[in-house]
Amino acid sequence: MQQQQVRQFIERYLATFSAHIVETHPDYLTVKLPVEVDKDIGNRPFYWSWVEKMNLAYQPLVLTFAFNPDRMPDGVRAEHMHLGAARMQQIFDSTKKHGRFLCMYEQSPLALGSGGKRRSAPLVPWLGLNLKLSLLCDKKRDILLYLGINLHNPRIVHDFTSFLFQLPLTPAIPDYFYTLDRRISIEQALEMAKQEVSNVLEKEDQKWAEEARERLTEELAILSVYYEELARREPPAEDDGSKESTEEEEEAPTQEVNAENNVPSVPAISPACTFVEQPRTLDEYRSSGGRILDFLRANGIQTTAREEIDQGEWQKSTPEEERKRRMDELKWQYEPRIEVQLINGGLFYLYSSPAPFPMTPTPSKANTPVSRRIM
Amino acid sequence: MPNVPVSFDTSWMDPLSERLQQDGPWDKWELWKLALEAEEAMAVHEFDQLQCLKYLPLLSPFPHQLQTAERVLLDMRGRAILADEVGLGKTIEAGLIMKEYMVRGLAKKILILVPASLVIQWTKELQQKFGIPAVAQKKEYMWRQHEVVVASIDTAKRDPHRRHVLDIDYDMLIIDEAHKLKNKRTRNYQFVKEIRKKYCLLLTATPIQNEMDELYNLINLLKPGHLGHTTSFSSNYVEGKRQSKNSDKLREEIEKVMIRNKRSDGGIQFTSRRVQSIPIELSAEEMALYDGVTRFVREQYQSGIGGFNSLALITLQREVCSSKEASFMTLYNMHQRMAEDSPLREQIIHLVEMIKKIETHSKAAKTVELIQQINDKVIIFTEYRATQNYLQKYLHDHGITSVPFRGGFKRSKKDWMTDLFQNRAQVLIATEAGGEGINLQFCNQVINYDLPWNPMRVEQRIGRVHRLGQKRDVHIYNMSTVGTIEENILSLLYEKIDLFEMVIGELDDIVERLNLSQSLEENLIQIIMDSRSNKEMALKLDNMGHAIRAVRQTRTETPLTEAADQ
Numbered sequence: 001m002q003q004q005q006v007r008q009f010i011e012r013y014l015a016t017f018s019a020h021i022v023e024t025h026p027d028y029l030t031v032k033l034p035v036e037v038d039k040d041i042g043n044r045p046f047y048w049s050w051v052e053k054m055n056l057a058y059q060p061l062v063l064t065f066a067f068n069p070d071r072m073p074d075g076v077r078a079e080h081m082h083l084g085a086a087r088m089q090q091i092f093d094s095t096k097k098h099g100r101f102l103c104m105y106e107q108s109p110l111a112l113g114s115g116g117k118r119r120s121a122p123l124v125p126w127l128g129l130n131l132k133l134s135l136l137c138d139k140k141r142d143i144l145l146y147l148g149i150n151l152h153n154p155r156i157v158h159d160f161t162s163f164l165f166q167l168p169l170t171p172a173i174p175d176y177f178y179t180l181d182r183r184i185s186i187e188q189a190l191e192m193a194k195q196e197v198s199n200v201l202e203k204e205d206q207k208w209a210e211e212a213r214e215r216l217t218e219e220l221a222i223l224s225v226y227y228e229e230l231a232r233r234e235p236p237a238e239d240d241g242s243k244e245s246t247e248e249e250e251e252a253p254t255q256e257v258n259a260e261n262n263v264p265s266v267p268a269i270s271p272a273c274t275f276v277e278q279p280r281t282l283d284e285y286r287s288s289g290g291r292i293l294d295f296l297r298a299n300g301i302q303t304t305a306r307e308e309i310d311q312g313e314w315q316k317s318t319p320e321e322e323r324k325r326r327m328d329e330l331k332w333q334y335e336p337r338i339e340v341q342l343i344n345g346g347l348f349y350l351y352s353s354p355a356p357f358p359m360t361p362t363p364s365k366a367n368t369p370v371s372r373r374i375m
Numbered sequence: 376m377p378n379v380p381v382s383f384d385t386s387w388m389d390p391l392s393e394r395l396q397q398d399g400p401w402d403k404w405e406l407w408k409l410a411l412e413a414e415e416a417m418a419v420h421e422f423d424q425l426q427c428l429k430y431l432p433l434l435s436p437f438p439h440q441l442q443t444a445e446r447v448l449l450d451m452r453g454r455a456i457l458a459d460e461v462g463l464g465k466t467i468e469a470g471l472i473m474k475e476y477m478v479r480g481l482a483k484k485i486l487i488l489v490p491a492s493l494v495i496q497w498t499k500e501l502q503q504k505f506g507i508p509a510v511a512q513k514k515e516y517m518w519r520q521h522e523v524v525v526a527s528i529d530t531a532k533r534d535p536h537r538r539h540v541l542d543i544d545y546d547m548l549i550i551d552e553a554h555k556l557k558n559k560r561t562r563n564y565q566f567v568k569e570i571r572k573k574y575c576l577l578l579t580a581t582p583i584q585n586e587m588d589e590l591y592n593l594i595n596l597l598k599p600g601h602l603g604h605t606t607s608f609s610s611n612y613v614e615g616k617r618q619s620k621n622s623d624k625l626r627e628e629i630e631k632v633m634i635r636n637k638r639s640d641g642g643i644q645f646t647s648r649r650v651q652s653i654p655i656e657l658s659a660e661e662m663a664l665y666d667g668v669t670r671f672v673r674e675q676y677q678s679g680i681g682g683f684n685s686l687a688l689i690t691l692q693r694e695v696c697s698s699k700e701a702s703f704m705t706l707y708n709m710h711q712r713m714a715e716d717s718p719l720r721e722q723i724i725h726l727v728e729m730i731k732k733i734e735t736h737s738k739a740a741k742t743v744e745l746i747q748q749i750n751d752k753v754i755i756f757t758e759y760r761a762t763q764n765y766l767q768k769y770l771h772d773h774g775i776t777s778v779p780f781r782g783g784f785k786r787s788k789k790d791w792m793t794d795l796f797q798n799r800a801q802v803l804i805a806t807e808a809g810g811e812g813i814n815l816q817f818c819n820q821v822i823n824y825d826l827p828w829n830p831m832r833v834e835q836r837i838g839r840v841h842r843l844g845q846k847r848d849v850h851i852y853n854m855s856t857v858g859t860i861e862e863n864i865l866s867l868l869y870e871k872i873d874l875f876e877m878v879i880g881e882l883d884d885i886v887e888r889l890n891l892s893q894s895l896e897e898n899l900i901q902i903i904m905d906s907r908s909n910k911e912m913a914l915k916l917d918n919m920g921h922a923i924r925a926v927r928q929t930r931t932e933t934p935l936t937e938a939a940d941q
Contacts, residue, residue, distance in 0.1 A: 003414050009409065016405045025853040026442055083416060084430030084506050092413035099410030100387075126503070132409055132418065137687045138452045138574075140479040161411065169404065186392055196382055201381065208422055209379050215452065219598075224601025264911055302533035303515050311534055316565055325571060327600055332544075333452070333573050338381040343414045344407055345391065 001083040006043035007067050010081060013091055016098075016117040033061045041087060041096035063087075065348075086093050090315060102346030105177065110351075120176045123349035125151040127189045128160050133197065135204075137336040138210035142344070144206070148354060149189040153180040156196050161353045179349050180240040197340055209336035220327060227323040235279040235318075408636075414769055419479050423449055428472040434504055437843070440464055444471040446634055453574030454597050456553070456633040458582045462645075463636050465578045466497070469549055470505045476574060477507065482546035483522050486570070489551040491527035495786070496553070498525045512536075515862070518543065527886075528555075532566040545572045553577035556596065557589035572858055582633065587613050594632055595734055602628060647840060650851045653863060657856055658735040661699070665859055667726050668695040668702060675719075676904045683709065689900055694759060696861045697825035698738065698766075701759040707731075738854055739769045742822060746775055746802060747850060750820040754803045756836045757825050763804050768801060777802035777832060777928060815839045819847040824854050826902075829896035833868065834851045841910045860903060867916045 010029070014021070017037050023030040034039070035058070038049055042061045051058045064089075066078035074286070081088055105123060133143040148160025157163075170222050173179065317325065392665045394401065419426055419518045422928070425445060428434075436444075440463075447455045448466075451477065457465045477481035480846055487509070489497050494511045502511035502903075510517060512526035513941040518539035527551070531540050548570055550556065556564045583590045591608050594601050602608045638645065657665065672692045675683050687705065687728055694701035710723045746753050755777075759765055763779055770777045780791050796803040818840055829831055854867045898919065906912035 005828065009412065012405060013409055016403055025678065080433075082430075083433045084509070086506060092417070095406050095409040095413050099406030099408070100401050101391055101402055102404060102405060102407045103394075103399070105597075130414070132414060136478070136481070138481075139422045139448070140419055140481055141422045144415065146416055165408075171401065171404065181696055182759075186388065186395065190385065190388065198381065198382070201379075206379075222600045226604060229604040230608070234605060299724075299916075304538075309534045315735065317569060322568070322599075329571060329573060336379045340381060340383045342384065342387045344410050345387070346401075346407065 003082065004040050006081055007065075009049060010065060010091065012324065013095060021301045022062060023064075027071045028064055028066045028076070030062065030064040033059075033063060036098075037094065040097065041090040043090075096344070100344045102162075102344075102348075104171060104346065105173045105179075105349045106351045107168045107170045107174040107177075108351040110170075120178055123173075123177050123179045123351055124153070124158070124353070125179060125182050126246065126348045126350055127151055127162040127166065127186065127345065128348050129160055129193055130307065131197065132343050133201070134341070135208060135336070135340045136339060137208065138215075138333050139208070139212075141208070144199070145197065145200060147193050148348075149192055152180045154188075154192065155186050156192050157354045158356060162351075164348060167350065167352060169348070173349070177349075177351070189261050195234070198294075201338065212334045212336045216330060219334070223326055223330070227319060230319055276323060298337055404631070410857075413475060415819040417478075417901070425471075425475060429470055430474065430478055431505060433465075436467055437464065439640070440468050440471065440732070443468045443634050443636065444475065445677045447472050449633075450473060450724070451632060454576075454632070456577045456579065456582060456593060457634050458579055460579045460635070460637050462838070463638065464843055465580070467550075469551075469576050469578060470501060470507070470575075473501075473547060473549065474505050474507060476547060482574060482876060483544050484543060485523045485547040486531075486540065486543075486545045486572075487549045488523040488528040488531055488550070488567075489525060489556075491529060493551060494525050494527055501525070507622055515532060515539070527738045528566070532562060533577070537566070541569050541571075541730065543571070544644070545570060547574040547576075548572040549576045551578045553592065553593060554579040554581050554589065557592055559592045559595070564592065564596070572691060573642075582635070587619060591930060593740055594629075597632055600685075601632060638643055643843070646848045647844055648837070648851060650853070650869065652853045652855050652869065653741060655738050655741050655854060655856045657737050657858070658733070660729070660733045661735060661737055663727070664729045665710070665856075667729055668692070668706075670862075671722060673907075677907075685904075689904060692860070693825070693828065694761075694855070696859055697757060697759050698762040699733055700765040701761040702729050703727065704761055720827055736769065738824070738856060739766060742824065742854065743770065743775065745822065746770075749820050751820055752796070752801060752803075752819045754805060754815065754818055754840065755822045755824050756805050758806065759825070760806060760894050762824065763806050766804050770804075775802055776800040776803050779803075780805040780807075782807035794857055814844075816842065816846075818846045819845060820850045820852075822852045822854065826853065826861060826865060826868070828899045830868055833926060845914070863909075863916055866901070867920050870920075915918075 007029070013286065014031055014037070017034045019034050019037060020032040022032055038044075038058075038061050042048075048058075050056075064076060064078040065081045066072050067081060067225065069078070069080040070076055079087055094196070108121075129145075129147045129149070131145045131147060133145060134144070135141045146159050146161035148157045148163070149155075150157075398895060425441065425448070427444075428436075433714050439459075443457065443459075447453065453472070455478050457468055459465050459468070472847055477485075487501075498509045499662060501507040507523055508521075512518065512524045512530065514703075515535055517524060518536065525547060526536075530536055548567075550567065556567060558564060577593055577597060579593070580595060583764045588605075591605065591781065603611065611626045612619050613623055619625055624644040668691060672688045676685060689711065691702055691709075694705055706723055706727055708729070713720045715722070742755070755766065757766065759941045760781070763781075767777050767779060776799065778795045780789065780792050780796075780803055784792065792803070794813065796815075803815075803818070821837060822841060823833070823836065827836075835916045837849065837851060847873045851866055853869065899916075902912060902915040902919065906915060
């Protein structure tokens with residue numbers, strides 16, 4: 001994203017919330033944040049919960065975004081906005097939150113006869129789905145798909161979104177139009193989308209997955225040879241940790257071993273699941289109606305009682321546990337898998353019809369952003 | 376794709392169906408478009424192309440750092456030892472790799488274990504240079520609450536922290552100064568071995584210090600079995616403790632897991648160092664004081680009658696080389712601690728009287744002259760607070776602006792002083808090497824007002840300005856009073872061992888290889904304090920110089936280093 005694009009993006013974002021622009025300058029932009037924007041990008045959740053609870057008038061946040069930080073006048077405090085800026089990412093997240101589902105109608109002047117001889121015209125229901133396919137192993141690549149599914153006369157098309165961008169769309173049904181009924185359910189449409197995704201994946205180059213698997217097999221082989229040799233040469237009895245050097249240690253080992261310190265092995269990793277459990281964020285917690293203090297008690301203020309602290313020798317893993325752990329790590333690292341996520345979607349009632357045959361895009365074509373605004 | 380499991384997230388079905396039933400609420404068309412554009416901007420279109428740079432417009436990494444990041448991502452698949460020589464920016468390389476995995480969504484939970492003294496610096500650097508929201512671990516809850524945590528390994532390995540660390544699946548583990556894990560019997564090593572991780576970076580400038588086993592142990596943390604079992608490793612590759620065999624094969628294996636950029640590889644241009652000694656003739660009174668104090672110190676040190684603490688005497692000897700102000704306070708304190716009737720009191724008072732008589736400021740005057748001549752930003756280093764205060768006043772009296780800098784300053788004050796120096800003052804007078812993370816590269820003139828007896832400290836001083844990012848040659852001026860210990864030490868450090876000309880980081884290596892029973896500094900102290908005459912001292916210092924030189928020459932010839940260096 002070039003600086004100019006960053007600026008345009010921010011300006012368009014702010015405009016949708018009718019933000020009050022305090023000052024606009026080629027190098028920077030000062031804006032008074034509307035409430036919704038403040039809540040999303042203002043970084044002050046406690047302030048907001050306080051204001052709302054106490055029913056107070058709020059003080060809007062005023063921010064200055066710099067697009068050429070080197071050319072800022074003295075004394076102006078500004079944030080440098082670029083693709084990697086934390087605030088920019090928050091703006092992105094905010095657009096995703098507020099730009100998820102649409103319902104739009106085509107308002108085609110062609111559809112209606114001219115003059116007084118108006119007659120009503122039908123609109124076909126389409127389900128538009130912008131999907132992100134992530135190909136994952138120790139590396140990652142994304143493929144974006146813009147699918148459109150005709151819900152009246154079931155068929156699926158690609159590049160649906162760029163087709164939409166050429167149409168005059170409006171959020172309310174225009175006069176003299178009527179909508180055709182949906183003959184398939186959303187669930188059935190989803191099945192079609194899934195099928196189409198696997199068609200696309202079928203045609204993708206498989207080399208990445210094969211390579212990752214080869215690598216995994218290789219590394220697993222090294223590991224098992226190593227641990228076999230280890231077991232042969234250092235029978236477990238000898239490896240009880242008693243010879244551990246006390247170098248760098250200040251505390252004398254105590255007798256007891258805390259049961260908790262037994263390292264649980266990594267749960268067998270099924271490729272389909274996410275691996276790191278996401279802690280709930282404060283925002284999620286609050287939006288589900290929780291009290292801040294309870295949240296902190298549950299997630300924040302976490303301390304182990306003094307008497308539970310045990311500086312004693314912890315139970316070192318056995319070679320077998322260690323082997324298993326290393327193998328799980330390798331699978332976690334290399335196992336190829338694919339995740340499909342919805343970027344956003346919507347229901348579109350169209351008079352015009354996209355190209356009649358499903359065009360499966362070539363991989364390179366799938367990589368071109370449909371909006372053609374951001375490279 | 377055959378056999379590759381696909382997980383299709385359908386959690387959006389319910390909210391969508393609900394809105395269909397209720398016919399709303401629907402989002403805005405423009406926001407819908409913006410959301411799509413945001414995804415498109417963030418999407419990763421290539422497996423093998425570095426993505427992180429577009430998120431880091433303020434960072435301009437060196438080519439070797441980018442190449443390193445690419446090799447780790449593509450060839451080493453995220454598990455590597457980064458073993459660049461000191462000063463080539465291992466932190467930057469680690470930051471790039473970390474950022475890349477974060478941008479690709481492959482790493483969220485990241486643990487960075489570093490020596491306690493570097494925790495803050497790492498945290499700042501990740502935040503400021505890479506926009507990575509790293510936090511320094513302080514409280515127990517932080518292990519779970521934050522995604523990117525920087526902690527000291529000594530804290531992390533202790534309960535209750537240990538439980539958390541060993542209980543978390545880390546997408547990425549980074550360990551700085553990893554050579555401290557060379558011994559597999561230490562608790563630190565065992566602890567690191569228990570951590571569950573996907574990607575792993577070990578950072579060290581000295582992957583092998585003494586023995587082959589050290590590198591073996593490091594690699595075993597990263598990829599157990601990569602070099603086979605210890606026994607097979609020994610029989611395949613180890614000739615003697617420090618000698619390898621099958622070097623080509625070993626090198627090949629090591630190259631798969633370790634990257635070592637060297638200054639000599641070229642590509643990275645360090646500016647040169649220009650060292651100059653500035654001889655200073657003391658006035659008769661100043662010389663008399665110096666001789667008086669030196670005699671006093673030696674007598675007391677060797678006889679021990681006065682019951683002085685030897686440290687105080689050593690300090691006094693050093694101080695008198697710096698400035699009369701520095702020695703005055705020590706003399707005064709000694710006097711106060713003496714018994715009323717001690718004959719030594721007389722001697723000390725005599726020395727103090729000598730100080731009072733001195734009206735010349737030979738060294739300071741020369742320094743002012745030098746600063747005026749340089750006519751640019753200058754950093755003056757001294758070991759003593761008293762000298763620092765005195766110099767600040769003296770410079771002020773001569774119309775030169777200066778700011779002080781001390782180790783005891785809080786971080787914010789250090790930043791503030793650095794800022795003042797950069798924008799307002801001509802001179803920074805520092806009593807310590809500035810501390811980690813202070814950027815002084817905009818200055819290229821260094822005056823050593825006095826010389827530390829510990830060569831490592833000299834190197835730290837210079838290292839503050841002579842590092843990656845310094846665009847000009849660095850000028851080093853050593854103030855040397857003729858006919859004093861200062862002159863002797865300078866001749867040892869400068870002429871005999873070429874200290875000032877050494878490439879950054881080389882000294883570390885040499886000192887470690889010297890295998891002295893005491894530190895270099897302690898050896899120096901012994902020579903200076905125990906010698907009965909100046910001649911004896913000069914001779915001993917000379918011998919020491921030869922010893923260091925010899926080590927320096929053999930150093931480059933060890934096959935082991937070569938195998939590791941390649």
